[in-house]
Amino acid sequence: MAYISLSRRDTNVLEKIKDPESDPSSAIQIDATLQKDPHILDQQEYAELSQKERDIILAIQGLELQSAVPRSREMPEIDIVGGYRQCVSRLRSLIDDQPKYASARNNRAQALRRLCGDCMLVTGAPQPPQALLRHIDDAERQEMAQTVLCDLDRSISLLTPSEPYSKISPQTARTLSMAHTQRAAVYLATSKLISSNPVSIDVERRELRWTKLDFEENASRDFAMGGRYGNEIAKGLAVATNPTAKLCGQMVREAMKKEYGPDFPV
Template identity: 55%
Template sequence: MASMDLTRRDVNVLDKIKDPESDPSTNVMLDPSLPRDPHITNTSVYERVIQKEREIILSMQQLELQLAGLRPKTVAEPVQEYKGLLSKLDNFIEEYPNYASLRNNRVQALRRLYGDTILLAGAPTTPHRLIQSPEPAEATRYARIALEDIDMSIALLTPCTVFGAMSPQAAKTLSLAYTQRAAIYHTSAKLMNGHAVQVEESRREARWTKLEFEEAASHDFAFGGRYGNEIAKGLAVSTNPTAKLCGQMVREAMKKEYGPSRRKGLLRILALLLLLAIDPRGRSTQPDHQGKDRVGDLGDDVKMKFLKVGRVAIITHGRYAGKKVVIIQPVDSGNKAHPFGHALVAGIERYPSKITRRMSKTRQEKRNKIKPFVKLVNYNHLMPTRYTLELEGLKGVVSNDTFKEVTQREDAKKTVKKVLEERYTSGKNRWFFTPL
């Protein structure tokens, strides 16, 4: 078969087909001239560190060959040998706590010992893990270490700004960190129905549901793919729970609308499919005077499972159609003023502009400015996404009482503006700050 050269535009189109939420404008900027690790810039020190790291990794590889039967066994207790190598990694990390690759390798060793089911109590045995029945306290301790190592690796290697450059080696390590955490979350979501989560109460994962594990796994797979892991990029699409939500909505609508008139039911299902699959803004639907879509009920009981505090959604009708918003306060049953399910949301009316290194600091600050809005939106006019946004800076600032006085609303918008601009300049939640 003859080879074919694809342009950058062709590659972007293919990526968009595989993942409709991909954004070519936020591709990672790789610069081989940068240090391979941003926290060890001295070349001689870095060479000494990676040499010692390679020795430990090589010992693990030799042990794996013996376990696979490809080399004669030289150790009687492979688990103890593995723990000894893990102890060497522990000591090495204490010496170089800001070297992300070491933490990434320690997570890989812990996954080999305890498996990707390390977060679950009484998980079924698998041939991939060396310790089949660990003590609960031991598993909980190492689960905390693994999750903290991944969090630290991501924090150490993530660029400070959206358009910050990084070395290819740093991008590869960051991609592996995201992919490893995604694998743990994905396995936990699959086996969670029959097993309890076994992590320390201080960890956010201790309070997660199966859906939240699925969302986190899809998010991490997406970032793993963004930083160069093609397998993670493919898994991000297949594990996206938003697709499952659309399927649930269609099934719910079929139950309610597939009634006496077969033709009428099929037409409404077709309209719903077009709304979900083709027109992300939902402009084809016309709400009646009660604020309900004529294409039929989209299954509010299904939607409510997704419309929680911090969920990112897209407005599908009205002045702000197509704008991304974050849910601040959901009101499932409505209230006296608004007798229908709705949510208090904050969104971006004017998005920040692209900046480059050559721009002055004053111009960069001006182009980083955001114009927000705060609004009550009917549940029928919100399309949930798989993304979430932390709302620590907005708790208690914006509520339904905000709309009673104009001055309160303006003060709330100023607070929202400050929080969103801080998030944008820190490089967090990048998808939220790019228009559709």
């Protein structure tokens, strides 16, 4: 089999055709010497906050480990939901103490997603299997959805550089990647349910007026940003969920196979 060698420029053009929103020149610049959080400049304060957060994350990991262990009748029942609610409460206290600590907001959103599932923006949908709460009333669902969306919005706004080519710390990049990817997951789940289940969230939220296509496009955009900040899975999902990119990608694959043969890797 013959292999075709493409220049860097050709590769960038090909990627641009497959994904119209890609920009090879917009790579994130990571600088490990920068402050880990741009809003918490006191190293002692950051160390204390991150340690408290780490303790909460370890507690959550412990709950997940316990839930994964097969239990016999003799073993005591573990209140996984109650444990998660306690961790959410501890994260709330951490955020109250330092509202600009974006990482805690990101982790609270993740814990609430584990409780409620990604279908939290719609009403009447069955709970997804990964949701710990098998039954949830509409008021609590709306409250969780509002907190998740606000936390992710705030995390992103706190950490996104004001200049597109500014350097950021590895910790900032990781939190931004997770926040964008989490929001994308919620949007994507909503796009799959909105045809049969109405969106039911706070009237002030912009998402209340979105269509299925709006949710798909914004999910793709957030996945792309998650990929830009280092999440390779999110980067792949950005193209897979982008309506325009999916069409362009299919056209490119067909054209390349016609040009170079069916075995050409695209």
